[in-house]
Amino acid sequence: MPLAENLRETLQRIENAAEQAKRPRPRLLAVSKTQATPAVAMLAAAGQRAFGENYVQEAAIKVRDLVDFSLDWHLIGHLQSNKAELAAQVFDWVETVDRAKLITALARYRPAERAPLNVLIQVNIDDEASKHGCPPGEVPALAALIAAEPRLCLRGVMCIPTPHADIERRRPAFRQTRALFDALAAQYPQVDTLSMGMSDDMVLAIAEGSTQVRIGTALFGARPAK
Numbered sequence: 187m188p189l190a191e192n193l194r195e196t197l198q199r200i201e202n203a204a205e206q207a208k209r210p211r212p213r214l215l216a217v218s219k220t221q222a223t224p225a226v227a228m229l230a231a232a233g234q235r236a237f238g239e240n241y242v243q244e245a246a247i248k249v250r251d252l253v254d255f256s257l258d259w260h261l262i263g264h265l266q267s268n269k270a271e272l273a274a275q276v277f278d279w280v281e282t283v284d285r286a287k288l289i290t291a292l293a294r295y296r297p298a299e300r301a302p303l304n305v306l307i308q309v310n311i312d313d314e315a316s317k318h319g320c321p322p323g324e325v326p327a328l329a330a331l332i333a334a335e336p337r338l339c340l341r342g343v344m345c346i347p348t349p350h351a352d353i354e355r356r357r358p359a360f361r362q363t364r365a366l367f368d369a370l371a372a373q374y375p376q377v378d379t380l381s382m383g384m385s386d387d388m389v390l391a392i393a394e395g396s397t398q399v400r401i402g403t404a405l406f407g408a409r410p411a412k
């Protein structure tokens with residue numbers, strides 16, 4: 187698998203999209219869920235630093251096996267409260283914080299010897315009943331709770347819009363999430379991350395101001411079945 191080649195192409199596409207949109211180049215988060223450790227190691231050897239995982243236990247094994255690469259690990263899947271303890275030990279970032287209970291648990295379990303855990307508030311921007319994430323109106327209250335926890339560092343917001351086949355129809359969700367991010371950044375100086383855009387909609391997300399795209403398929407190819 188020409189993973190290093192995929193990485194170069196993806197970074198180039200990100201660069202082009204940012205240039206086109208006259209925006210700063212967003213960070214690439216390589217989404218490695220269900221990918222075997224050697225594939226992740228190959229991308230790490232090619233220079234990729236930030237990786238996203240959806241399942242806490244699966245990630246714990248990769249984090250352990252790849253510790254020598256000093257990678258940045260982001261949780262981008264839904265987090266059940268009973269997995270908060272392991273998540274707080276394993277990850278550098280949790281991008282799916284959407285309720286008060288999770289904030290308390292992550293703060294409680296973040297090991298004292300680690301840097302504060304970076305967190306993003308996941309917003310259910312399209313108000314989908316089936317989806318995780320908080321309603322947009324709850325962002326300020328959750329942000330205040332996070333900011334009050336010394337073991338957590340509030341870094342921004344994350345969204346997964348409804349996957350309309352017509353990509354253009356995802357624009358309002360990106361734009362609304364950007365507005366929430368701008369409001370937070372105006373209030374909290376450490377807020378610098380707007381996580382939005384995946385393989386099929388990253389150009390649009392970058393045009394709407396994403397600072398981090400989460401890319402799986404375009405880097406690794408189609409995912410093995412879980």
Ligand SMILES: *Cc1c(COP(=O)(O)O)cnc(C)c1O
Pocket residue numbers: 217219240262263346384385386400401402403404
């Ligand atoms: C799987 C996943 C991605 C990556 O999706 P691709 O379409 O493979 O790029 C991004 N974000 C989240 C939250 C995911 O679960």
